[in-house]
Amino acid sequence: MNHLILLVVLPLLSAFIIPVVAKHSLTISRLIGPVVLVFILALVVLSWNSVGSNGFAIFLGGFLPPVGIVFYIDHFSLMLSGLIAGMLLIVWPWNSYVAPRQYSLYMLLTAASFGLVLSADLFNLYVFYELLAVATYGLIARQKNPAAAVAALRYLFVSATGSAMLLLGIAIIYTLTGTLNIAHLATMTDQLHGLAGLSAFALIVIGAGVKAEMFLLNTWVPEVYSTIETPLAALLAGLISKLATVLIIRVLLMLFQQSEVLQMLLVVGVFGVISGEMVAWRAKDMLRMLSFSSIAQLGMIFIAFSIAGEVGLWIGLAMMLHHLLVKGGLFLLADKMQGSFDNLRGYAKRSAMAVAIFIIFILSLLGIPPFPGFWIKLMLILNLAEQNNTLYHYAIGFILLATVIEAAYLFKLVRYLFQDEEAATIVSTPKSLTFWYAQIFALVLLVSLAFISPISNRLKDMASQVANPDIYINTILPSHLSGGNP
Amino acid sequence: MLINISIEGLLYFGAISLSLIGLFGLLVSNNVFRMLLALVMFEAGANLILVLSGFRENGIAPIFLADYSGAIMNDPVPQALVLTAIVIGVGIQALALALILRVKKHYKSLDMRVIRSKLEHEIATQANVEPPGSHHAPKQIVRAGEHQ
Amino acid sequence: MSFVEIISELVLMPLIAFVVGLMMVLMMRKISARLQRRIGPPFFQPIYDIVKLYGKDTQVSHGLIHDIGIVMAVGGYIGAEILLPVPGMEGIADKGGIITLSYFLMIPSLGMALGVGQCANPNGSIGISRALTAMLAYDIPFIIVVFGAAWHYESTSLIGMIEYQQANAWGIIEMPFLAIAGLFALQGMLGKQPFEIYIAPAEIATGPMVEMSGKYMGGLFVMQTFQLYTAGVLYASLFLGGGESWLDLLPKAFLVVAIPMSIAFLFPRYKTEDLIRILWKWPVMLALIGLAFIL
């Protein structure tokens, strides 16, 4: 199964090859990326069944942990890999004016994403995280819009500070334990208690939270999303934020299953939900609204992860997937329906299909039965209610309040869409491809409705696999549980 | 504690101070370039702390040791890590500098406040909505000492 | 109860009500005349008026609803008469109670309102608007009084109430506050000064009656007789122990009607809003105090 290492290697390689090839043949350089992605997608699909319920580890260079570099692969990371490849294929810039360098940035981003998903070593996570950041800065800065450069710069400041803090956090953990292999760390979680451990976790969460659009670290979100192309925004909002979240989950699940940590996550999540929805309520243009709403959704995901055990994990995973689908779809739609609400007056007459899809998405986002969003929200709320802690109960109230606000602004927009008089100026230029993708997203959403039970069972399995540190440790450090000293 | 000062403590103190200075700089400076410098300092501080985590007083680099057992040695892993981190940091700094150049070219200013308010206006006009903030705020913010 | 009894009650009740009502109209006019130091109308004047109105050679109708309005106005009161228990004729009265009766009393207003509406005369419509507003005003104290009485007598049937009073003491002794509030409401219900803004002859030309000629007006005159009779007997049944015989009942009923009449002509006319204000203030307050005593 070691060929799965190709997930990281191939894109990285192609990222460097593309500019070279471009000098000889532009066409080939353009094709390399999609081919690699399709290949990886196929790889992921093919190796799905061969990955057992325990997952397995790839030891790079033959060095055994805790010394060597380890990739850990289970269904969870495979699923994420598949999503990454699929998502990138969808937002892949096909336009002819795109420079080859941008393709290499995309491939760099791909490689970093796979690395982030597969890596089982804190420092490797950091490296891939940084790589991801560099790729995103580059992608944002490469936009035609000069404002994007400013947005990228401001994003860079926040993000680089965050990265440095991530590094600090890693430093603390290393100081405390002397190792950075997650599995190894997981065997000595008791050393991570106390103020130092907590602050290490805080630093990691905050460092990763910048990209995960966590509350207070997400000030870059509206600027960036409103200046870049919507497919890229869809990528950032839909995928990158989730990957950062994955980083947090890995650390959380393996190292910090402490109630204080979980409550910290909960509080941060609640603030994110409330602040995101509140500001989205004031937004007067589509992109700004969607970006703030995405902040709120991420907050909701954090709330889900703050529920201890595999329950929280599978609900969080489900929310992540749902958000990926819905918010990604909405951003793709926003490509068609850009600009202020005033420009969208009477849009329903111009494109009934777009509006219908839009409504399906927002209904699911709001959690209206029978859409998948409802079941997820229901499970979240019921499980929050089951917690023996009033903090969680207050969180329910905030989630419900946020939903109301969300409904208020989304349906304000719907009212604009259905207004009789049409807007005087039409700014949006419909791009057919993104619209097709949006339709496919909507279709997937609707089809998933019929498979709620199997999907939820699969997610539960995945969650139980991920949530159990023993499996993880056992796979990476087989000697540990059998009593051997690594 | 500070009286019983050790070399390790001094180093830690220095590294932490460096980080704090960097953070402080990030917080108070408005000039983009200075902010970048502050960021560099913060990163340097963080790197130092990471290196320090492997530091043992009187420790020796492992390659100079014939026999590993029982000797005080500096942990080599953080050093390797820090090397990587520094490389990444430098890359990011270069990228940031390039961006700053573009920004300066476009906005004719390095003041973050000015840049930010212009950016907000630009985003708002692009989306065809009112810029956020006070309705009474002047559209164009020109500060004293700013040449337009 | 035999069929004959029912029929005789159905026929006799309105007749008696009409005759007694005529007397009450006469009394009312006499009282007003005496208060103004006049002689007042001759004894048969109410009959003269009604006969004359019915004997008119020509009269105008504004349409079918105009006619039906008069029918409903008169008919509603006839229904109400039948539901009023009087000595010797209580057979049908127990089919309805005080709640049904209060609702029956609203039907003539609605009927008349319909008829007046069809006339397409704004004076009439303004009159109806004021009359309905006045109804809103006086029904609040009235309904509290009704509630108090029903609660006190533990019955919504007027017969039960009368029986209770005859067995124990009169309502006016046991519930003086409610009785006074009831009198207040009665004043409004009869539309006597100071609560007769909806007629306001010089301002809106007698309001609802503006387009009523001949037998239409005659119908309203007949209705007035029923109205006075109903008010008198209802109040007597609620607070004065009803009547064991007609000799017992009629003086009470006349007395009840005489009181508002004697007060009426001492007052000027209230504006609509003042009318509501006064009726929602004093009688309601009195009635609530009364309720507090009996609850």
Place this chain on the structure above:
Amino acid sequence: MMKKELKIKSNKTNQQKQKRTNPLANVFDDFIDFCQSKSLFMLHYCTGCGAIELPPAMTSRFDMERLGIQPMVTPRQADILLVTGYVSVKTLKRVILTYEQMQAPKYVIGICSCTVNGGMYWQSYATAKKLNEYMPVDVYIAGCMPRPEAVLEGLNRLKNNIKNDRKEQKGSAWKDYYKNYDYYLGNQQNLFGKEWQTPVDVIAEAKLYGLEGEGTYGENTKKLKMVQHPLLPQEMKL
């Protein structure tokens, strides 16, 4: 031809009304007449100074109510139209409309000299001099102004007339308005112009109640037909 037939028809109805074969019906009619005389609602059209004499006649000193006379405010309810003073041309239009809106049997009393012959306004270009040229007047009460006693005396006279309506053919002046409508209409047209009409369709009323007479139709009614917009009642339509 037409006219003749109409005349015969109207005569017939009049006779029927006057003498019924059933003696009970006669008693009944008499009773109604009696009641009509005993109960009079009056509409005082206060055109001039004479109106000031009516309040004393109504209030405690003379007390009209003891005679069964009450003031009423709309023509629909009233039996007597009291025209209390000079009638300018403009007012006369309203007086005529009011009169036509009253329901029969209806009576007109002209109070003050002005209604009799114009009185002190006889030289005025804007005043109608004789009220009975425009509508049938039952009783004139002369004087400038007549005292309340005189008013009451006039009203009593009217009451007697009504009581003896069928016997002495007095007090039926109101029928004259229908039977000689052409005459009154002509005078009205002379005064107000050819376009003159009121919303009340007197001819239709006369037809409906069988009050047509020889003078109902004539030259003036023909002129009226030319300009009239007849106001037919709105029928219920299904």
Place this chain on the structure above:
Amino acid sequence: MNLLDQFFVIVAVALISIAMLRNIKVNSIVSTLWYVLMVVMLARMSSVAYNADTITSAFSIELLGFRMYWKFTALSWFFSIITVVSALASSLFMSGDWGKQYRQQGGNYGLLQLALILNVVSMLILLASGDLLSLFIGWEFVSWASFLMMVLMPSKTAKKAAVKYVIYAIVGAMALLAALAMVYASSGSLDFTQITDAFIQMTDNMKFGFVLLFFIGFAIKMGLLPFHLWQAVAYAETPGPGAAFLGAISSRMGLFTILVVIVQFIGLGNLEEMNIALPYLNMKSLLAWIAALTTIIPTYIALQQHDAKRLLAWHGVGQGGYMLLGIMMYDSIGSAGGLMHVLNHASYQAALFLTVVAVVYRTGTSDLNKLGGLVTQMPLTFLVMLIGIIGLAGLPPMNGFVSKWMVYRSLLVNGEPLLFVAAVLGTLGTILSVYKLIHNTFLGQLRVEHQQVREVPWSMMVPMLGLSVIVFITGFMPGLILPWIASIQETIGLPVVTYHLGGIEYAKGGLDMIWVSGILFYGFGVGALIFYFLGGKAKRIHQYDNYAGGHFLSSEVKYHYSNNFYPGLMHLIGNWYRGSFKWMENVIVSALSFVSKLFENMYRSRQPVMLLVLVAVVALFSIYKNYSGAGS
């Protein structure tokens, strides 16, 4: 396949067929036939209504560890028959000429029929729900189906109202979801029976929260007092027959859920034990007071309206109060009155809405200041409206009287003078306002532009007449309905009412509508005798031949009194309730707006690294501590 399964199959097929059929005529006929078939099926299930049986559907869904199933009780049946009959009337009404005109004005007729059947289906799903989760899902379906109906109106206000409705509906749904979470937290299941168990286990404070959450959820749908602002405008601004349907039954779904959850499973007895402040004020009396205020305030808001549809819609809100008030009395006749009022209100409200729609169909406006005198042109519509307003005002002999009588009687028996006065105040306000409605539309002066107006065609007339027949018959013989009511009371654990064909048997004063109506009609008969046989014949005259102080009336003279119909009353009480709830709504929105502004400014803050710095400083401090701790 039991009867319920068959019924659901029919409903599903109806939904699909109506959605698929593009041909307008076929669609109209088919949809009407489907509703008829549904009525027939419900009639076949009438053992539920008469014997208080329960039919459980064989169909159930197991999802995420929850089992959802559906069943029919007497309560469901009662609400279902009202729903289906209202839908039948609305569908029939719009199937003919009204639909033609609707299409000509640019409306989507097929979509309207689809919205109607969607409403019916979602309501039936809700009514048949067998556990809390299916109830919640049905609840949401109902909300969104009515939203679909509301947005079909092309006007701007309609969309605004619909969006407002959505926000309110979401608030309600969220409250409900929170209550569900409370049930789940204490029992781990969402069965109805768990409500009782969960309630018993709770502390006092939680009980309040629990009941209030459920109540808020349901009250919003029903438009009970603090949440009444959305309903009237939203219902009024719905295309014609849709408004009739929504006004008749849609908001009563809130009552249904109150009956199921609060009355049946939490239990009014339990509510009574929840003291709030004084011994007099417990949870039950609080709800009763909310109901009473709901009868008053919306009624007097209705009085101020000058649009016929809005006036009716506001009354719809107000009448909801009577239903809840009756049920909160927790005795046999009060609750029977409350329940019966659902049917009664549905019948006359639908009839009234349809008459207004008929008027709009002919004249193009429902503005009460622009109508008048239509009685001669549209006499049958007038008749229906007359019957309807007599029912709405609760005067004998229509059915509104019966249910209101029962509520009053129960208030009397229970000794609730203030509630009694409140209820009467509502009724009086209703009389005032319905007279304004009928006067300004049908009575008074006919406008010149309406002189060619004719009676509406039979396709519209038949449902109106049918509904008014129901209004009369159920008023004349309430005993036809009372068996259903009795079995509902048996099902949900209320005292059962004793009835006969004419009405209620009750010690010390019952009600026999056959006698009451008989006496009333006898009175009318005598009145008619006096009127038609005494006195001479009357001349029919035109409206311009009218007393106007000697003025000559013509078509130029607007001689009609309609604007500000009750100036005296409004002068006095107009500013008592002027927008205080609107003000509250605005306060909430402003507060949210303020907070959101704060958050927005935070996102715009100059230095986003502030928080980073904060955490970093703490962390650096901890490093230092850690080092020095390790060092010493």
